[in-house]
Amino acid sequence: MAEQVILREVGPRDGIQMAKRFLETERKLEWALRLEAAGIREIELTSFVPAKVVPQFADADELAKSLPQLGGVVVSALVPNLKGAERALAAGFTHINYVLSISEAHSLSNVRRSTDEAIAEFDRIAALRQTEAGRAMVLGVGLATAFGCTLQGHVEPERVWQVARHVAAGGADELIVADTVGYGNPVQVKMLLPPIVEIAAGRRVICHFHDTRGLGLANVAAALDAGVRVFDSSLAGLGGCPFAPGATGNINTEDAAYMLESMGFSTGVDIAALLELRRDVESWLGDERYSGAIARAGLPKTFEIAK
Amino acid sequence: MAEQVILREVGPRDGIQMAKRFLETERKLEWALRLEAAGIREIELTSFVPAKVVPQFADADELAKSLPQLGGVVVSALVPNLKGAERALAAGFTHINYVLSISEAHSLSNVRRSTDEAIAEFDRIAALRQTEAGRAMVLGVGLATAFGCTLQGHVEPERVWQVARHVAAGGADELIVADTVGYGNPVQVKMLLPPIVEIAAGRRVICHFHDTRGLGLANVAAALDAGVRVFDSSLAGLGGCPFAPGATGNINTEDAAYMLESMGFSTGVDIAALLELRRDVESWLGDERYSGAIARAGLPKTFEIAK
Numbered sequence: 001m002a003e004q005v006i007l008r009e010v011g012p013r014d015g016i017q018m019a020k021r022f023l024e025t026e027r028k029l030e031w032a033l034r035l036e037a038a039g040i041r042e043i044e045l046t047s048f049v050p051a052k053v054v055p056q057f058a059d060a061d062e063l064a065k066s067l068p069q070l071g072g073v074v075v076s077a078l079v080p081n082l083k084g085a086e087r088a089l090a091a092g093f094t095h096i097n098y099v100l101s102i103s104e105a106h107s108l109s110n111v112r113r114s115t116d117e118a119i120a121e122f123d124r125i126a127a128l129r130q131t132e133a134g135r136a137m138v139l140g141v142g143l144a145t146a147f148g149c150t151l152q153g154h155v156e157p158e159r160v161w162q163v164a165r166h167v168a169a170g171g172a173d174e175l176i177v178a179d180t181v182g183y184g185n186p187v188q189v190k191m192l193l194p195p196i197v198e199i200a201a202g203r204r205v206i207c208h209f210h211d212t213r214g215l216g217l218a219n220v221a222a223a224l225d226a227g228v229r230v231f232d233s234s235l236a237g238l239g240g241c242p243f244a245p246g247a248t249g250n251i252n253t254e255d256a257a258y259m260l261e262s263m264g265f266s267t268g269v270d271i272a273a274l275l276e277l278r279r280d281v282e283s284w285l286g287d288e289r290y291s292g293a294i295a296r297a298g299l300p301k302t303f304e305i306a307k
Numbered sequence: 308m309a310e311q312v313i314l315r316e317v318g319p320r321d322g323i324q325m326a327k328r329f330l331e332t333e334r335k336l337e338w339a340l341r342l343e344a345a346g347i348r349e350i351e352l353t354s355f356v357p358a359k360v361v362p363q364f365a366d367a368d369e370l371a372k373s374l375p376q377l378g379g380v381v382v383s384a385l386v387p388n389l390k391g392a393e394r395a396l397a398a399g400f401t402h403i404n405y406v407l408s409i410s411e412a413h414s415l416s417n418v419r420r421s422t423d424e425a426i427a428e429f430d431r432i433a434a435l436r437q438t439e440a441g442r443a444m445v446l447g448v449g450l451a452t453a454f455g456c457t458l459q460g461h462v463e464p465e466r467v468w469q470v471a472r473h474v475a476a477g478g479a480d481e482l483i484v485a486d487t488v489g490y491g492n493p494v495q496v497k498m499l500l501p502p503i504v505e506i507a508a509g510r511r512v513i514c515h516f517h518d519t520r521g522l523g524l525a526n527v528a529a530a531l532d533a534g535v536r537v538f539d540s541s542l543a544g545l546g547g548c549p550f551a552p553g554a555t556g557n558i559n560t561e562d563a564a565y566m567l568e569s570m571g572f573s574t575g576v577d578i579a580a581l582l583e584l585r586r587d588v589e590s591w592l593g594d595e596r597y598s599g600a601i602a603r604a605g606l607p608k609t610f611e612i613a614k
Contacts, residue, residue, distance in 0.1 A: 148609045183607045185569040186528045213607065214562045214600030215569075218525040221493045248604065255521045262492040262522075293521030297555065300490045300520065302455045 002266035002306035006230045007253055008042040008206060009035050011281070013078055014250055015238030017047065017054050019285055025059040027284050029066045031277070032075070035235075038273035040253075042074040044097060044232070048084035064091035076140065080111055085125045089133040097176065098125050099142030102160050103149035106180070110144075115159075119166060126171035140174035141167040142208065146192065148183030157192050164199045174204040176232070179219065182212025182248070186222035193226035208232040209251050210239070211291065216251035217259050224265070231256060236278045237291035252292040254278065258299060266306045271299065309573035309613035313537045314560055315349040315513065316342050318588070320385055321557055322545030324354065324361050326592055332366040334591050336373045338584070339382070342542070345580035347560075349381040351404060351539070355391035371398035383447065387418055392432045396440040404483065405432050406449030409467050410456035413487070417451075422466075426473060433478035447481035448474040449515065453499065455490030464499050471506045481511040483539070486526065489519025489555070493529035500533035515539040516558050517546070518598065523558035524566050531572070538563060543585045544598035559599040561585065565606060573613045578606065 012028050023031075032043050051058035060077065067075060076095035079085040088096050100118035101107035107115045122141060128134030145152075146160045164175055177196055184192075189207075197205050207223045209216045209231070220231055233256045239249020257269040275295055282290055319335055330338075339350050358365035367384065374382060383402035386392040395403050407425035408414035414422045429448060435441030452459075453467045471482055484503055491499075496514075504512050514530045516523045516538070527538055540563045546556020564576040582602055589597055 148607060150608060153609045181607075182604065183609060185566060187570040212600065212604045213565060214524060214559070215566055217521060218528045218566065221525045221528060248600070252521070258520060259492060259522055259525065263494040293519065293555070297489065297519045300455060300488075301457060302460045302490060 005265040010044040011234040013044040015234040036073045039268040047078040097140040101144040103145040103152040105152035141172040142176040147179040176206040178208035182210040189222035206230040312572040317351040318541040320351040322541040346575040354385040404447040408451040410452035410459040412459035448479040449483040454486040483513040485515035489517040496529035513537040
């Protein structure tokens with residue numbers, strides 16, 4: 001039996017947060033339903049950032065009404081702070097991803113808070129478990145800029161591990177290690193991740209790589225060696241920032257599924273269905289940066305789903 | 308001291324064999340000289356295939372006259388058969404790369420010879436060492452379609468190892484393991500390569516990956532784990548076939564250098580100089596498929612040459 005690897009689709013969140021066009025709520029739902037039909041088991045569906053910061057997520061509450069239709073898939077929402085977490089729980093989400101930046105400079109720029117203040121906010125979010133609304137909360141914590149930062153430069157691994165220890169002790173259910181700006185390399189992955197797997201002590205460790213400098217899939221392969229079995233990815237490699245020339249999105253879901261299956265890991269994903277969905281998402285979103293080798297070159301003649 | 312990894316530039320050969328435009332001989336020489344100036348230590352400069360098969364290499368003899376100008380770099384030529392090897396030696400090349408296909412179907416289609424006939428031709432080329440012209444010959448042998456074939460499908464690893472054993476015993480100085488059509492994956496690399504390193508018994512093992520399905524750099528990282536320290540690559544990821552939609556070239560030299568340096572391996576390569584050269588090569592060749600993440604996104608702020 002092939003070992004399972006989960007691709008957690010973040011296209012409807014990370015993939016479109018900078019998109020030029022607002023995607024209608026029913027399209028977002030169709031996207032999620034078709035991801036589910038294509039075998040994707042986990043989706044980060046939306047974000048509870050204020051609509052004035054990211055207009056794309058103005059419909060987060062509206063979209064949450066569709067959660068009952070997505071019963072076969074684990075659906076999560078990103079939250080930037082306690083207020084976002086309260087909103088997400090009130091809207092019916094149980095899976096919450098709270099992201100804090102290890103880089104002070106990125107944290108201040110992104111949420112106008114120091115990393116320590118962001119950690120204090122995590123403590124407040126974790127405390128929501130004491131409330132009626134938060135009783136069933138599954139709390140993932142993203143450690144952003146864990147591999148380096150475009151503003152600050154180097155990020156100390158010791159600081160990543162320190163924050164990981166704090167949030168693991170403080171009630172995080174999942175640790176999401178994020179290469180927010182695509183600075184990571186396979187040697188760094190194999191150095192940074194094993195201590196986090198150890199700190200996680202059975203909790204899930206998720207890698208969130210960006211393919212900005214072409215090392216996304218090499219980093220996935222390295223993280224597999226380090227024991228990671230869950231990866232964030234985005235259909236068509238969507239993402240990146242229109243204000244940062246050359247910025248690119250998350251690792252590409254179709255390509256990641258191809259690599260994993262060809263390496264003998266089972267993802268449960270129907271790549272052909274993803275390619276079909278991708279074509280429709282492109283037509284909905286229009287002019288964005290779409291990447292992906294399998295969409296261009298096709299699957300090898302020898303390709304077989306891992307069994 | 309950082310461990311050294313050699314990027315063997317094959318852009319002037321593999322990269323442009325299908326290019327629409329004939330690149331003038333002096334441009335080819337400028338390309339090679341500037342590669343040398345950028346720290347590249349080995350270049351596959353041309354091919355001694357008949358000009359009627361690949362018009363781009365009609366100037367192979369002419370180009371060979373420049374070999375004395377390229378004294379600081381190891382310059383090799385590809386040869387498809389004994390006649391090509393004789394021509395290359397007569398033209399002044401000492402480093403010869405002879406490629407044979409492990410896939411019968413590819414071998415028949417590519418050179419109208421079975422793999423066994425291609426192996427017999429290797430024996431005849433190796434015998435050139437007995438001649439005055441061939442005394443100093445350094446003979447690399449490419450094992451094409453070692454990871455699979457678009458025509459035949461699966462390629463048996465046992466057959467790859469068998470051919471590797473034959474050519475190693477028969478006088479090959481270097482074994483070049485080629486993923487001609489971009490079918491390889493990191494697990495396959497880690498399975499196929501270690502026995503070849505063993506068979507090579509101290510001879511150099513070179514990996515020649517194509518990035519057709521996005522796994523080129525992941526495969527490089529896997530081959531590093533398997534002990535390989537020499538890789539073929541192509542500036543701007545040039546290559547691929549205009550008749551095969553979606554086909555792409557070799558792994559990208561700039562991106563490979565970036566990954567290797569960031570992993571702590573020393574390549575000796577000046578990435579900025581390569582990016583400058585790349586812009587000129589694009590202007591010379593015109594409409595081709597150019598790839599590369601570093602050319603798009605730039606080096607990380609934290610990037611340092613490995614020491």
